[in-house]
Structure formats: C-alpha cells, structure tokens
Amino acid sequence: MANSIVVNNLCVxxxxxxxxxxxxxxxxxxxxxxILGPSGSGKTTIFRAIVGVQEITSGxxxxxxxxxxxxxxxxxIGYLTQSASIYADLTVSENLRYFSKxxxxxxxxxxxxxxxxxxxxxxxxxxxxxxxxxxxxxxxATALLGKPDVIILDEPTVGLDPLLRIELWKVFRLLGExxxxxxxxxxxxxxxxxxDSLVLLREGKILAQGSPAQLKSETGETQMESVFIxxxxxx
Ligand SMILES: Nc1ncnc2c1ncn2[C@@H]1O[C@H](COP(=O)(O)OP(=O)(O)O)[C@@H](O)[C@H]1O
Ligand SMILES: [Mg+2]
Numbered sequence: 001m002a003n004s005i006v007v008n009n010l011c012v013x014x015x016x017x018x019x020x021x022x023x024x025x026x027x028x029x030x031x032x033x034x035i036l037g038p039s040g041s042g043k044t045t046i047f048r049a050i051v052g053v054q055e056i057t058s059g060x061x062x063x064x065x066x067x068x069x070x071x072x073x074x075x076x077i078g079y080l081t082q083s084a085s086i087y088a089d090l091t092v093s094e095n096l097r098y099f100s101k102x103x104x105x106x107x108x109x110x111x112x113x114x115x116x117x118x119x120x121x122x123x124x125x126x127x128x129x130x131x132x133x134x135x136x137x138x139x140x141a142t143a144l145l146g147k148p149d150v151i152i153l154d155e156p157t158v159g160l161d162p163l164l165r166i167e168l169w170k171v172f173r174l175l176g177e178x179x180x181x182x183x184x185x186x187x188x189x190x191x192x193x194x195x196d197s198l199v200l201l202r203e204g205k206i207l208a209q210g211s212p213a214q215l216k217s218e219t220g221e222t223q224m225e226s227v228f229i230x231x232x233x234x235x
Contacts, residue, residue, distance in 0.1 A: 001065050004029045004150050004181035010059035019045050021204045032182045036192055037201030043185040047152050051079045078148035082155050084139035088128035092119050105146035117141045133164035153184040192224035207231045
C-alpha cells in the first residue's frame with residue numbers, strides 16, 4: 001500500500017453550509033505532507049474528517065486501507081488538535097503518563113517519546129514553566145503516544161518563532177525517517193518548502209497539489225508565497 005491517506009471527492013457541510021467541496025488527494029506512506037491555506041479554508045474540517053470525528057456529506061476517506069473512523073484505526077492515528085491541551089499544573093512526565101492512561105498505551109512508549117522530542121532534561125518540570133518550544137514539543141508528544149503510523153498535526157508550529165519551528169521540524173524529520181506519515185497544516189506559506197508534498201487549499205477547494213518544486217515550476221515562481229498568489233489570480 002503506497003498511500004496512507006486517500007481522500008476521494010470529499011464534501012462536508014457544517015451547519016448546512018458547504019465547507020469542503022469535492023476534494024481529492026492522496027498522501028504517500030512515509031512522507032511529510034502539508035495542507036496549506038488561509039484561515040477558514042477548511043484545514044481543520046478535513047483533519048476532523050480524516051480522524052473520523054467529522055460527519056461527511058459525501059465522498060470517501062481511506063486511512064491505512066481502512067475507512068476513516070474505523071475502530072482499528074484508533075491507535076494508528078495520532079491527532080494534535082489546533083489548540084492542543086496540556087496540563088499546566090502537571091510535569092512533562094505526568095502529562096504524558098496521564099494521556100497514556102487515557103489512550104491505554106504502554107508506559108514504555110512514554111520514555112521513548114520523551115527522548116524523541118528531546119524533553120529528557122525537562123521530565124520533572126511543570127508544563128507551566130516550559131519555554132514555548134518545549135511546550136510545543138510536549139503537545140506534539142501527546143499525539144505520538146501509542147506510536148501511531150499516521151500523525152495528523154493541525155497548525156503545530158503556529159506562534160513559534162523561526163528557530164523553534166526548526167526545532168520542531170527536526171522531530172518531524174525523525175518521524176519521517178521512522179516511516180511515519182505526517183500530515184500537517186499551516187496558514188503560513190514559509191513552511192511549504194519543508195514538506196514533501198502539498199495541497200494548497202482555498203475556500204474548501206484545492207488550488208493545486210504537488211511537490212514544492214512542481215508547484216514552483218508550474219507557476220514559474222521561486223517563492224511559495226508567490227506560487228499561492230499566482231494560483232489565486234489564475235483565471
Ligand atoms: N462548528 C462549526 N460549525 C459551522 N461551521 C464551522 C464550524 N467550525 C468551522 N466552521 C466553518 O468552516 C470553515 C472552515 O473552518 P476550518 O476547517 O476551521 O478552517 P481552517 O482550519 O482552515 O481555519 C469556516 O468557514 C468556519 O467558519
Ligand atoms: Mg484550523
């Protein structure tokens with residue numbers, strides 16, 4: 001199976017309003033894919049549909065060969081929601097053990113994940129005392145419990161300065177090297193270049209998809225920001 005996520009002709013209405021309009025894309029296994037689009041374009045709605053918590057109007061979503069929302073997928077997909085919650089009054093280690101209990105994942109994986117996100121020095125520190133970058137890595141760690149094969153990250157780097165973004169991207173790369181499939185969203189085009197493949201979204205529709213290099217060559221632009229603008233202006 002070459003693709004971890006396959007979305008076919010997805011349509012979603014929320015409160016009766018069409019939000020996602022006939023969307024189709026595939027995410028290759030072991031790749032880092034990005035859904036990029038302005039705020040309100042439907043990124044979170046797509047993620048909710050992929051993890052199986054969003055009712056869809058029509059279309060089909062397959063994750064690891066199974067229909068989205070299947071029981072078997074529960075521990076195989078990690079989901080970091082847009083406003084990820086960690087408990088300020090628990091330590092790093094307590095946060096992860098707490099989430100691990102809720103998810104029913106093994107305690108051994110907690111130690112492994114602490115290493116992976118490089119919070120070994122901070123395990124006894126209260127989450128409220130962590131720096132922005134450490135907090136972001138702790139939030140990411142909660143999505144990695146249970147060692148999911150597919151990791152969905154909704155705007156994981158929002159609000160982080162460029163250096164902290166780089167820190168977080170190092171972890172994404174490590175996960176990619178382990179054969180995990182990452183699908184993340186961002187409303188800022190400067191992260192696009194770091195992804196293997198992109199879906200550019202606007203008002204619930206796909207503007208374009210492909211690798212950053214493909215999209216640049218198709219539009220004749222050199223910067224992703226200009227690629228997006230050029231696609232929006234295209235008649
Ligand atoms: N609970 C909801 N009920 C109705 N409409 C919603 C709800 N949540 C989001 N929307 C609408 O769906 C559209 C897409 O939202 P969202 O998927 O959150 O976009 P993004 O994540 O790209 O910012 C927006 O127009 C938003 O107003
Ligand atoms: Mg969102």
